[in-house]
Amino acid sequence: METGKERFHSISSQSCFLHLDHCYNLTIVPVYVDDILVVGNDVSQVSHFKSVISNHFKTKDLGPLKYFIGLEVVRSPSGIFLNQQKYAPDILDDSGQLGSHPAPFPMEQNLKLNDTDGDLLPDPTPYRQLVGRLIYLTITRPDIVFAMNILSQFMHAPRIPHMTAATRALRYIKGTLGQGIFFSSSCDLHVNAYIDSNWANCPTTRRSTTGFFITLGSSPIS
Structure with missing residues (x-):
């Protein structure tokens, strides 16, 4: 997937795309059918990707991740809890x-x-x-x-x-x-x-x- 001079490419999976710029800002985009996650360490780059993709496809931004293909994500000040209770x-x-x-x-x-x-x-x-x-x-x-x-x-x-x-x-x-698995924000x-x-x-x-x-x-x- 190309966006101007930038390119998102999969290195080991046909359903996961990554982009790393010269400043080491990383954006990761896992795709499952019509469900897409966009994560990264640079907010502006994530916003840029969402803007570009919405110009080419009809998309709906559901906000922060809560549920994805059976995986639930619960956030708190102490960390992130992942589970599959559903x-x-x-x-x-x-x-x-x-x-x-x-x-x-x-x-x-x-x-x-x-x-x-x-x-x-x-x-x-x-x-x-x-x-x-x-x-x-x-x-x-x-x-x-x-x-x-x-x-x-x-x-x-x-x-x-x-x-x-x-x-x-x-x-x-x-x-x-x-x-489930708990990822502490203070470890x-x-x-x-x-x-x-x-x-x-x-x-x-x-x-x-x-x-x-x-x-x-x-x-x-x-």
């Missing part, structure tokens, strides 16, 4: 687990899932859809990332134990709908990384499994 109940409802009893954690401790135990699911589609939707939930739920990493390994041929584990993850989500900008590994832990490949957690100050980013 998206998660939809998963529970579509899966018939809206009235289920909450589970205290997303996956049984020491559970070893593999691709041979248990009968194959007659129809793998519900499992694939469920795990895919739960993976999207990990945007604001790092507490279920490990479970989703395990469950996503069996998308090609899911079995009954895999669906049982996925259902337990749903029951955990039922009891933690208010969970420092130091990057901290934590990593752990379990030697030869994978029951299928016997490879080691590794996990990591990265924060910017006190805010989780990966």
Whole structure:
């Protein structure tokens, strides 16, 4: 997308455009169908982009971000809270687990899932859809990332134990709908990384499994 002598270009995604000028003012424009976010570190450049785009397309400025493709943004003087409290109940409802009893954690401790135990699911589609939707939930739920990493390994041929584990993850989500990620406005900008590994832990490949957690100050980013 070109605006005069300036150019917005995607470097790694066909739905995310970036512009960096010679003063290192950055504008980022994620696009999803007809929904667009405009963020940047220079207000005048953001306003310029919105002006240019409105001259070429019929647009409506909804103001500060509150909700975007299942992601809710709540601002306060102490920081920004991201959550998916509207998206998660939809998963529970579509899966018939809206009235289920909450589970205290997303996956049984020491559970070893593999691709041979248990009968194959007659129809793998519900499992694939469920795990895919739960993976999207990990945007604001790092507490279920490990479970989703395990469950996503069996998308090609899911079995009954895999669906049982996925259902337990749903029951955990039922009891933690208010969970999300908080980005403090007062934290420092130091990057901290934590990593752990379990030697030869994978029951299928016997490879080691590794996990990591990265924060910017006190805010989780990966």
